[in-house]
Amino acid sequence: MDGIVTTTYRTESDLLGERQVPADAYFGVHTLRAWENFQITGTPISSWPELIDALAAVKQAAAEANAELGLLPPALRDAIIAACQDVRDGRLHDQFIVDTIQGGAGTSTNMNANEVICNRALEHLGHGKGEYAYLHPNEHVNMAQSTNDVYPTALRIATCFAIEHLLKAMAVLRLAFDEKAKEFAGLYKLGRTQLQDAVPMTLGQEFSTYAVMLEEDMARLRETATLIREINLGATAIGTGITAHPDYAAKALTALRRITGLDLALAPNLVEATQDCGAFVQISGVLKRIAVKLSKTCNDLRLLSSGPRAGFGEINLPPVQAGSSIMPGKVNPVIPEVVNQIAFEVFGNDTTITFAAEAGQLQLNAFEPVIAASLFRSFRHLTNGCLTLAQKCVSGITANPERLRETIERSIALVTALNPVIGYKNATSVAAQAYAENRTIREVVLERGLMTAQELEEALRPEALTQPRADMHGKP
Template identity: 75%
Template sequence: MTLFRTEHDLLGYREVPADVYYGVHTLRAKENFQISGITVSTYPELIFSLAAVKQAAAEANHALGLLPEQKYQAIAAACEEVRKGALHDQFVVDVIQGGAGTSTNMNANEVICNRALEILGHQKGEYQYLHPNEDVNMAQSTNDVYPTAIRIATCLGVHRLLQAMDHLRAEFAAKAVEFAGLLKIGRTQLQDAVPMTLGQEFSTYALMLEEDMERLRRAELLIREINLGATAIGTGITSHPAYAAKALAALRTITGIDLSTAPNLIEATQDCGDFVQLSGVLKRIAVKLSKICNDLRLLSSGPRAGFGEINLPAMQAGSSIMPGKVNPVIPEVVNQIAFEVFGNDLTVTFAAEGGQLQLNAFEPIIASALFRSFKYLTNGCDTLAELCIKGITANPAKLLANMENSIALVTALNPYIGYEAATSVASEAYANGTSVREVVLARKLMTPVQLDQALRHEVLTQPWAYNIEHLTSEPPATPSTEKL
């Protein structure tokens, strides 16, 4: 038999299961918002951040003489427990909710309050001793608690994503070194272009990630600006004049994040532009990752009727009907992650635009979209690094054959025989199915020695002073493997 306790709110009395730590406000929200089936507990970073805000607020109010010692100690202890992972299952509100996050804030107030009541030796729901709104939510509003918590959780998400991206970057960089000596044909518009090394191709991917990591760090700087102390609309009503500064100092200590208070709290309470910018950076990262995965799928296509220049690790059988078929499942899943992030960015854009006057009521969907993007991108980078990039091998014979048979190789001879002659050589080689080398030698446009030197590995993959009269001079001993 389930036992209940009676709680009341603006709308009246309700029976709440006696063993839960949430209360009547959470109960109503749980009933009202059966939308996604994904609860706040799915995102532990957000719960950690909510508890950190509540703890910082309690510390500030206690320092200002507004919250008695015993209440402060109980609230702080409860917040510490929640930050360390306790009671996360009690955060039961759907992440998609009306009310600008009020239900999530109430959920946090009630869970922390009821745990603090236990610490004080009382029963859950005995709010005459410690109240979720009057004490846990003192000098606060959902409108400054919720966006501040989102920003802290976002900073934590940024840090984890940066670690995953650096993991992936390091794997690409290692492959760039491993493949530095393998010559291949480059391609533009899926057509043969000019030679490069496979190492140069992979070093480019490492640099693309490195650039986006820097963009992500810059976007995080905006997110660190919070509006705690704004209360309802930014005027700070119901808070002590010194509260915002003291709460900020406590929050910086608790989280270890270099947070700052926005210079204008009214503006900060309604403006979601920093979320839009961050989401745009996440979309940029997703675009780059998806492009890289497109390349990997092309370069590994075949294995015999495609490019076949690299081999991706075989992770699982690829077909229920075609024996021996193996698909590039890891790059494919990262492509799909990118598609999700593109949609999330559009959601953030519309939600940020949809706010009115002094508050944006759509921050719950902004938070949900951002957290999904962080989770998917972080897991995607780690998965791509460990299950794909680390195990890639090259097919040197295929790389060499593709290059030597390519008509585009004639581009390297432009400085020696001229564009017009090179065009004629290319046309003849293509028409007759012969190689560029064969046509050049047959026409006596260059000697075998000159041709060998002009088509050396080092000369083909980096800038070199082209002069047919000085082809015997030596280029640098090793090809450049610097990032392009």
């Protein structure tokens, strides 16, 4: 939000005094001051809709629990619920204007939510914005709550939503690699270790590894989600539950599970849960793992498609844009490159989250806003990166069969397959001669009479080169 422009105002007050708030704004004085104080990133909390929806879910659950306990009149409960539903339906998100990174351990975010929901609820009650005598942001919307249990609970719920989005995107990418693995199953090529010729494999085997890596990381992500579903709602300020009814936490949890559809659980020790950010460190570590392997995969795609004539040239990435302003006809691997850069950002975000979690002191961590900002960026960019890689790159990859055959036939490493027949010493000598004379392994073996043509043909059948064989052993 670049600026607040209006011609009419309403007067609101806080402990610092009175302020003029735009008359049509659903936010109030606390949000206004925070907006003025934290002109940091230019990214408001509304940029993370999962967080806004999670905040509304928490406020609705709190209202339902307090009303059930006889602490909140039914009419006020219904108005708060209606306002929360408006937010969760996608309305009023533009009213969440405070910067994602802020001082105060997330207080400004909580205040922003309290004021928007309150002023919308006032309208449902037939009153105007700012008429807090009928319904108050702190007295009613924030009843039995503190930023210190609302904000981390909302972060965890939003993270659960983000996990589901990322899992769906990873599944799309995994399927794309799996389909290519099947398509390339009959194409034989040379494998490489340390960028040197190794032994034959199929292009399908190569692509299947990328699908398997994604599947493994999806499993790790699901495992970590269990920790994120443990919340501290009801802890209030430091975990002792001060200002809350003894039955509030359990009732709020029941409501929140129903509202979100998530299998949430209350932390066994709310004092510990209020200060500990370990779960965010762990989920960030899993995101870093995903990013590492995605980046490695993209490195492979760039190498395998390098050239097209002076590089590996084994596969072709779909051309999506011109690659140079000076070299006509050049096409670059821009989609793998952008995923590489996403990975680099995730690595940095993980470092930020690590430092922020470590910097907590005593009963609270004041740095959860930067944890949230870093975590949500990692989630969003990885999600978008997986979809982009699948749709704009992997699904359109084609192979160069002639180039694949050429690399196998001319490779010195092909002699490895003959080790069980001619022995390591002979194989080494054959490899050295073939390399020195720029000849093929086949030519040198036949010239030396180490194998018959029929034996050599059988030993070097493509199918025999890419899987274990019992019949190749036993001959000295």
